[in-house]
Amino acid sequence: MKIAIAGSGALGCGFGYMMQKGGNEVTLLDFWEDHIQAIRENGLSITVNGKEDNITIPVGKPDEFNETFETVFIFTKSMGLRHMLEAIKHLLDENTKVVCLLNGLGHANTISKYVPKKNIIMGTTVWTGGLDAPGKTHFMGEGPVEVQNSDENEEAAARQVVQMMADCGLNGVYSSNVHFTTWRKACVNGTMNALCSLLDCNIKELFETAQIDQLNHNIVSEFSRVAETEGVQLDVEETINYLKTVAEKVGGHYPSMHQDLKNKRPTEIDFLNGVVAKESEINGFEAPYSKQITQLIHAKEDILGIKR
């Protein structure tokens, strides 16, 4: 498969590496010049589940290419999605499948402004990674990468992507309800990720507070109500219990938004609690808990001098 990775940070490099190793023709796309130059000069140095490797792989800015791809995987930050779609639109033809595994809500809507529904494949991943230096990344995981076609007639295309990923050791899984998985994951991020960032603590510390049940309940209830307007049934109590099992598993981990604030980067709160706050208003009800969390995280960004 001829694949482009749109956004070659830690996850993009990880997926790109695995797919090239699996026999696909992979090109990395990014905007960060130091990173591109390092990969061109020294190859991509990557550690996958603890094992180091170095590969030569095509890399460049989107406007340096003038061909189309069979499949494009998007691995930007949520707030970089629109800019990336704008930059890669000349690389898509009428059959190019666009696969989006980003965290957060509302991305399918954004993509549909650039890509016909029949070509959109949405998904989620629990693989993680980090960028250690330009040209040097690490990548970890084993859990499923769930994907589903947005257009119900396009299951075959999604299953082809699943098979390709499975062949590359990426644990591709066809999902019959990826929308549910996306919302559930958004609940994880909209509670423990947002709250740890706000309270400057790790997940274990957060779940040891006497307030965690109430805090989770209030936020999850709002997520559930908005999810329902999109046809997704998110049981509040079941979700809260799921959060507890996730918290027990990850323990003393500082989630991504906490790291964003620490490293003075804008957070993805507008694509989590922020979406719930906005969508609730559009649907004629209030989501004050999510609204206040969004405002508080943005206030914290402002206090830290982070530009959005």
Next chain:
Amino acid sequence: MKIAIAGSGALGCGFGYMMQKGGNEVTLLDFWEDHIQAIRENGLSITVNGKEDNITIPVGKPDEFNETFETVFIFTKSMGLRHMLEAIKHLLDENTKVVCLLNGLGHANTISKYVPKKNIIMGTTVWTGGLDAPGKTHFMGEGPVEVQNSDENEEAAARQVVQMMADCGLNGVYSSNVHFTTWRKACVNGTMNALCSLLDCNIKELFETAQIDQLNHNIVSEFSRVAETEGVQLDVEETINYLKTVAEKVGGHYPSMHQDLKNKRPTEIDFLNGVVAKESEINGFEAPYSKQITQLIHAKEDILGIKR
């Protein structure tokens, strides 16, 4: 006037000092042994508006005294009020006036469990201070100390307290609506004090965020709605503008709850946003913004290992 100061921290010592200097017979009451011993051995060392002094003044735990007082001024923390009232009840006779200048909401109710309404005088103060070491405090101010009788027939008693304070340089002022002043002050503390504590910033930084107007509006609207159930009219826009003028005046100051968290002491959030959250429920409506702020501050206390 024969006066007891119930709670002799920074404000208690400041008021006690000024009143003794003004010719009253003042006794300091407290529970902190090191502080009591230091004052007994070396006198009370105090700096008032920059001017240092040292006085000899009676001091002890409430159970070391067995007499009654004409007037008792309460200067505990909000959460210490009930315990103090329990400890001093043998020092009150049927005519002892109890004056409460504490920050926060709901204190008149607590006092009324121990003191007949005719003897309760509620008030507010904008004087501030700090405790530097056992027996050593500072005290600053010039603004009004507003008081009002709780029982409408007892104006004369409140005016006597006002006159006494005015004679002592404490700028006593008779208020015809101290309930309004108390609620307005609670709005200041329920917004900038709570938010600075949560976001770990000073008042200037908070008011420079793009979110401050929305955050203030949501919280003040809830305070206003609960105030109305107590017959207090708190105009939301006027109050928000008042908050801005306060913020401009105090600037780079870290408010009291921020200092509480920093010094690992429990905050007074239950007597501010916490009261609004509870009273709204009693009155059949929701105050989600105040509720979540209260939960977040308590979670922060838990994370810092602060015992309540």
